[in-house]
Amino acid sequence: xxxxxxxxxxxxxxxxxxxxxxxxxxxxxxxxxxxxxxxxxxxxxxxxxxxxxxxxxxxxxxxxxxxxxxxxxxxxxxxxxxxxxxxxxxxxxxxxxxxxxxxxxxxxxxxxxxxxxxxxxxxxxxxxxxxxxxxxxxxxxxxxxxxxxxxxxxxxxxxxxxxxxxxxxxxxxxxxxxxxxxxxxxxxxxxxxxxxxxxxxxxxxxxxxxxxxxxxxxxxxxxxxxxxxxxxxxxxxxxxxxxxxxxxxxxxxxxxxxxxxxxxxxxxxxxxxxxxxxxxxxxxxxxxxxxxxxxxxxxxxxxxxxxxxxxxxxxxxxxxxxxxxxxxxxxxxxxxxxxxxxxxxxxxxxxxxxxxxxxxxxxxxxxxxxxxxxxxxxxxxxxxxxxxxxxxxxxxxxxxxxxxxxxxxxxxxxxxxxxx
Amino acid sequence: xxxxxxxxxxxxxxxxxxxxxxxxxxxxxxxxxxxxxxxxxxxxxxxxxxxxxxxxxxxxxxxxxxxxxxxxxxxxxxxxxxxxxxxxxxxxxxxxxxxxxxxxxxxxxxxxxxxxxxxxxxxxxxxxxxxxxxxxxxxxxxxxxxxxxxxxxxxxxxxxxxxxxxxxxxxxxxxxxxxxxxxxxxxxxxxxxxxxxxxxxxx
Numbered sequence: 001x002x003x004x005x006x007x008x009x010x011x012x013x014x015x016x017x018x019x020x021x022x023x024x025x026x027x028x029x030x031x032x033x034x035x036x037x038x039x040x041x042x043x044x045x046x047x048x049x050x051x052x053x054x055x056x057x058x059x060x061x062x063x064x065x066x067x068x069x070x071x072x073x074x075x076x077x078x079x080x081x082x083x084x085x086x087x088x089x090x091x092x093x094x095x096x097x098x099x100x101x102x103x104x105x106x107x108x109x110x111x112x113x114x115x116x117x118x119x120x121x122x123x124x125x126x127x128x129x130x131x132x133x134x135x136x137x138x139x140x141x142x143x144x145x146x147x148x149x150x151x152x153x154x155x156x157x158x159x160x161x162x163x164x165x166x167x168x169x170x171x172x173x174x175x176x177x178x179x180x181x182x183x184x185x186x187x188x189x190x191x192x193x194x195x196x197x198x199x200x201x202x203x204x205x206x207x208x209x210x211x212x213x214x215x216x217x218x219x220x221x222x223x224x225x226x227x228x229x230x231x232x233x234x235x236x237x238x239x240x241x242x243x244x245x246x247x248x249x250x251x252x253x254x255x256x257x258x259x260x261x262x263x264x265x266x267x268x269x270x271x272x273x274x275x276x277x278x279x280x281x282x283x284x285x286x287x288x289x290x291x292x293x294x295x296x297x298x299x300x301x302x303x304x305x306x307x308x309x310x311x312x313x314x315x316x317x318x319x320x321x322x323x324x325x326x327x328x329x330x331x332x333x334x335x336x337x338x339x340x341x342x343x344x345x346x347x348x349x350x351x352x353x354x355x356x357x358x359x360x361x362x363x364x365x366x367x368x369x370x371x372x373x374x375x376x377x378x379x380x381x382x383x384x385x386x387x388x389x390x391x392x393x394x395x396x397x398x399x400x401x402x403x404x405x406x407x408x409x410x411x412x413x414x415x416x417x418x419x420x
Numbered sequence: 421x422x423x424x425x426x427x428x429x430x431x432x433x434x435x436x437x438x439x440x441x442x443x444x445x446x447x448x449x450x451x452x453x454x455x456x457x458x459x460x461x462x463x464x465x466x467x468x469x470x471x472x473x474x475x476x477x478x479x480x481x482x483x484x485x486x487x488x489x490x491x492x493x494x495x496x497x498x499x500x501x502x503x504x505x506x507x508x509x510x511x512x513x514x515x516x517x518x519x520x521x522x523x524x525x526x527x528x529x530x531x532x533x534x535x536x537x538x539x540x541x542x543x544x545x546x547x548x549x550x551x552x553x554x555x556x557x558x559x560x561x562x563x564x565x566x567x568x569x570x571x572x573x574x575x576x577x578x579x580x581x582x583x584x585x586x587x588x589x590x591x592x593x594x595x596x597x598x599x600x601x602x603x604x605x606x607x608x609x610x611x612x613x614x615x616x617x618x619x620x621x622x623x
Contacts, residue, residue, distance in 0.1 A: 090491035090529075098524055119499030171491055173499035199471060200496035202489040214468065357499060 017119045032157030036339035047079050047265040054252075054269070055095060055104035058204050059130040059221040060307055061250045062105045063290050064331045068276035075276065077268035077383065085298065088202050089172040090120075096255060099124050102262075102270060103254040105131060109348040111253040113174030115371055116349075118357050124256035127345060127372045129338045129380070131277070135310065135329025136177060136240035137225035138184055140217045141210055142233060144178055150319060151237055152188035155217075159190050168192070169209065169218040176249055177313040179351045180240050181197040181219035186418040187243075187400035193420050194353065204301075210234055222329065223300065223307045228318070230306055235318030237367045241275070241327035245338070248344035259373055266373070266379050269382025274338055277331035278386070287311050292345040335386040340372035343393040343406025350404075364409035434544060438463045438592035439470070439490060439544065445555040449483065452547040471497060482531040483548050486524055494531050526552040571609035578612035581619045 056062035062083075068074050069081040084101065086092045086318050093114055095101040111125045140149060149155040159166055168185070169177040178200075182192040192198060201209050206218045217237070228234040230286055240247060252273060261268050281289050293310035294300050300307065309316070313328035330337050345368035352358045374392060395405035404412060434459055440446040446463045453460055464470070467490040474497060484491060502538070523529070528548045532541055563570050575597065582593040599612035 035542060087487045088489045088492045090495045091486055094486065094524060094529070100524070113499075119495065173496045198500075202492050205489060212468070230506045332600075 015343045020194045021156065023130050032138040045264050046231060047077070047268045048262040049102065049265045050078065051080045052102040052265060052269060053081060053082045053084050053100070054128060055084045055101040055106075055201075056299075057086055057092065057105065058088065058302075059105075059250075060223050060291075060294065060297065060300065060311060061135060061221055061331075062255060063280055063294050064131055064273050065105045065252070066299055067280060067290055067292055068272040071276060071279065073272040073275035073279070074268070077271045079268045079272065081264060081269070081272065083299075089175065093120070096125075096129075097121055099258075100256075102130065102258055102265075103252055104307045105170055105250050106253040107175035107177075108248050108251050109174045109176050109179055109343065109352070110172055111251060111371065112348045112352065112367070113357070115367060116352075117356065117361060118174050118352060125371055126254050126256045126259040126266075126376075127340050128252040128259065128266055129273065129340055129377050130248055130344070131252055131273070131331065131338075133249060133330045133333065133337045134239070134241040135238045136219065136221045136249060137235060138181060138182060138185075138219045138238050138240075139210070139218060139225050139228045141208075141213075141215070142235065143213075144216050145235060145319070146183045149237075150235070152184060155237070156188045156190050159195055165195045165197055165213040166195075166217075169199050169206060169215045169220075171203050171220055173200060174352060174357060175350075176247075177219040177221070179348065180243050180247075182355055183351070184219075184238055184243050184399065186416065189418070191418050207231060207233060212263040212394060223302055226310050227302060229307050229316065237314070238399075239315070239325065239327075241325065244396055245327050246330070246333075246396070248347070250342070251340070256370075259376060261396065263376060266376050267380040270338075270377055271365075271384040274332070274381060274384040274386050276337070277338065278384075281330060281332040284312060335381060336389065338377070338381070338386070339389050340374055340377050341389075341392060341394050341406075342372055342374075343370040343395075343404065345372045346406055346409045347404055350409050353413040354416055354419045361410050361413065433457060433459045434540065435459055435461050435478070436481045436544065437461055437474070437477055437482045439465075439467060439482065439484040439488065441465050441485070441488070442555070445551065448551045449548055452551045453544065456547050458547075459543060467493070470494070480532060481544055483544070484529050484531070485552075486527050488529075491529060498531065502597060524541055524550050526556065528552045571607075571612075572591045574609050574612040574616065578615040581615060585619070 007113060054065050056065055065081070066083050067085050074081040086095070089107060092101070092104045092106055093110060096104055097114065111127055114120070114121065114123055115125045116122065140155065144155065144158065149158040149160055167230050168181055170177065170181045185192045185196065192194060199215065201215070201218065203220050203224055206220045206224045209215060210218060210228060210349065212230070225236055229236065254266070280286055286368055288308060291304050291311055295302055295304040297329055311329060313325040315325045316322040334339065342365065346364045348362050349358065349362055349367060353361060393406040395403060397403050436453055438446050438449055439459055440449070440463065441513060443465060446465070450460045461479055464473060470490055470493045484494070523545055526549045528545070530541065530545055544565065578597055579590060579593045582588055582596055583590060588596065597611055597615065598608060601608045604611065605613065
């Protein structure tokens with residue numbers, strides 16, 4: 001946690017109390033002692049459902065779900081993961097809700113949106129684990145560059161001139177990219193609800209849409225930001241890790257109902273994907289292999305080189321600047337990526353509230369505690385021998401200088417100068 | 421069907437937008453909806469500027485393939501704008517769960533403007549499901565026919581190889597192939613595939 005970890009006394013006490021209740025399996029995880037693989041494969045711990053269909057959208061951050069199946073980490077825990085490619089986030093949501101998918105690689109905010117019924121069906125959902133940190137970006141078109149907009153400040157000056165309407169795309173109204181985009185625009189003094197027009201475009205179609213001039217900027221997960229640069233259509237104005245270093249992003253989501261009926265299967269999925277994330281993060285060779293695998297038509301369907309550069313942290317912004325980014329996309333980072341922090345879940349609620357998607361303040365902590373299945377995660381982590389953090393909350397300073405520590409979400413949500 | 425009912429239906433005709441990349445299927449849906457007394461305002465295959473089109477056309481109901489990526493654009497309208505279409509196929513209160521499952525199974529999602537009575541929507545969804553299902557059955561038949569054709573080609577090639585290499589006539593070659601398939605508990609086409617693979621290796 002590198003001292004970034006924020007520990008509140010209360011959080012710590014709750015955490016320890018819960019850990020004690022979970023008994024030896026969780027304690028083995030906390031002390032870093034891994035029980036052997038296949039801990040859940042026998043007796044009453046056997047997975048209730050052995051074949052699990054996990055949906056994914058073609059993005060670099062689907063990698064740990066895919067590699068858990070390809071490298072057969074799933075077999076070690078007595079399950080078989082069938083990774084299913086989906087066409088849209090709406091389809092992922094519907095298939096989760098009606099049970100066609102058992103779980104999915106899904107936007108953090110989408111799960112909370114469904115939990116509260118924002119703009120669509122309402123159903124009790126569950127976040128089993130985080131899948132990745134970082135690795136998304138905001139791309140601006142080369143037309144904007146030619147008008148002098150190369151970063152947030154110069155974009156704000158251009159927008160203020162009101163020469164025309166500017167359109168920005170994200171991937172789902174309650175999702176992470178909408179929140180990164182709105183947050184960054186607002187941090188630069190641009191009101192995303194009033195000063196610009198926002199639209200939703202599915203990730204694999206971002207680049208094509210910008211090419212035909214449908215939008216001036218977009219926020220999406222890699223490899224699509226890098227693809228826009230390689231295709232000479234746009235440039236990276238800001239990476240998501242600059243907005244919030246080690247921000248939460250995709251999660252392994254399912255319904256509360258599935259988690260309740262299949263706790264052993266849920267634990268097995270968590271453990272297998274933890275193994276996969278640990279394997280990906282372990283070496284350059286593994287990342288190269290991962291990029292080659294997910295570049296295939298069945299997964300992301302693009303060139304390996306487009307994926308691998310930013311996976312390794314080799315960034316180039318399309319304006320001539322290149323750098324090694326140590327905060328590149330991470331799938332494991334000693335388990336820091338994967339723990340379903342309550343503060344991460346609550347953050348999305350604060351932003352839904354900020355932008356008027358929620359008309360009233362929800363019971364932030366209550367909702368997050370219900371959705372984020374820390375209990376199941378602890379057990380899955382114990383099976384995979386992954387250490388747990390010491391608090392259910394973590395703190396970070398975001399790009400506008402404000403600090404989010406999860407302690408007073410209502411005040412935090414109301415405290416932004418620009419809001420709906 | 422009484423005359424009174426028909427009058428009643430035309431008075432409450434729903435304005436429907438169909439988004440479908442399959443022209444043929446879209447045509448079938450339109451025909452079905454027209455028979456049921458509804459008005460199809462537009463059929464869109466190309467979904468560039470979908471938001472603009474929806475704002476302009478102002479449909480009561482949008483029918484779209486569940487696998488269409490454009491659904492996320494509709495989700496945006498549902499979330500951000502109050503009087504815009506909302507997703508309904510999985511709204512428990514809008515329809516019974518069996519209909520919902522059938523709809524998604526058939527591949528149809530519907531978006532309706534908030535406030536539309538569920539009872540008025542049901543016949544529309546029923547029509548769409550029926551048309552999507554019949555289209556799917558056609559596709560399935562086509563796939564099976566193509567499969568059968570390629571199976572026959574495989575069997576013919578394997579037969580030819582056996583005739584050439586073992587000096588059999590056609591009937592004997594077919595019998596040998598069938599025996600092989602039966603011994604191994606395989607379909608004929610799989611046995612044929614193996615014969616071809618082995619022949620490739622040896623010849």
